[in-house]
Amino acid sequence: MTQAVPRYIGTDHERSFGSTVRARVNASFREAGLHTKADARLVPKVILLLTLFLAPMAVILLVPMSAWWALVLALVMGVGMAGVGMGVMHDGLHGASSARPWVNDLLGGTMYVLGSDAFTWRIQHNGAHHTHTNVDGVDQDIDPPDLLRFSEHAPLWRVHRFQHVYSFFFYGLLTLVKLGNDFNSLTRVARSGDARYKGRSYARDLGVMVLVKLAHLLFFIGLPLLLTPFTWWQVLLGFFLMHFTCGVILGTVFQLAHVVEGAQQPLPNAEGVIGNDWAVHELLTTADFAPHNRLLTWFTGGLNFQVEHHLFPSVSHVHYPRIALIVQRTAEEFGLPYNVKPSFRAALGSHVRRLQQLGGRR
Secondary structure: OOOOOOEEOOOHHHHHHHHHHHHHHHHHHHHHOOOOOOOOOHHHHHHHHHHHHHHHHHHHHHOOOOHHHHHHHHHHHHHHHHHHHHHHHHHHHOOOOOOOHHHHHHHHOHHHHOOOOHHHHHHHHHHHHHHOOOOOOOOHHHOOOOOOOOOOOOOOOHHHHHHHHHHHHHHOOHHHHHHHHHHHHHHHHHHOOOHHHOOOOHHHHHHHHHHHHHHHHHHHHHHHHHHOOOOHHHHHHHHHHHHHHHHHHHHHHHHHHHOOOOOOOOOOOOOOEEOOOHHHHHHHHOOEEOOOOHHHHHHOOOOOOHHHHHHOOOOOHHHHHHHHHHHHHHHHHOOOOOOEEOOHHHHHHHHHHHHHHHOOOO
């Protein structure tokens, strides 16, 4: 059930935190002579991740091999697909990669290569999730299908007691389900009267979406059927494995930031008000993890620094490790929580325990 969009009203102390942390982060960029957008470090990342995603497909099409080797390459493609989504597309659609809008559009447009839709993603992710993080009924990221319970305010079923076991399978279906759900999202936004849809053509958007989906299916299913000796079920298995691998990675990384111990899920009061300033709300509902793991930071596009990303979504992820120190110190100075899990393993364990709690286990 979708509820009215909440408002955030915090104390003077909380509003002071928001203005202070923004001023300090902005000052740090000025003093260091740095731009808030990405620098040269992004270029090799874009090339490497796109290569990791697309090069195995070229090998499958051009080099004779057994079906087993093709499945291995499909798994590698899934890893690359997740990397493109996190390290290339994500910043682009936030306008964080470059001061040039066309560069952001180009990098954000890699989402079409993944078979998904950039416009509806912006509405759901940049709008609902970033503005109303972990608010039940508004943030769709904690409103999964009924077999999963990510919100403490959602109905509790007996089957949820086992969700810490089966959730990761459903994470694997994330991008496959989105192939179809994009149509529902587009229709819902077009019919809602959302001001962000003003001036757009539903027929045009629907046509483009159909073409994008067909192109994705033709490239990853049609070409292998035409150019390789693999049977139809082997090709479909490879396609499923690619998306499943990508989905498990994306679903896990996303949930480690918001469905972990210490990440709150506040509800607005009867007047539609959440009693915290927005910046404090983001601290209360978001967690960092593995901040010293450079490889993880590189591969996930800084999504292990979710606190910084939520407070500064238009800042490129290449700067998150540096500004995290400022955010943490400022939060501690104001007596506010800064939720950080020291390692990926610790975050994963915290997520599993939180799933157990949400499933009714104590």
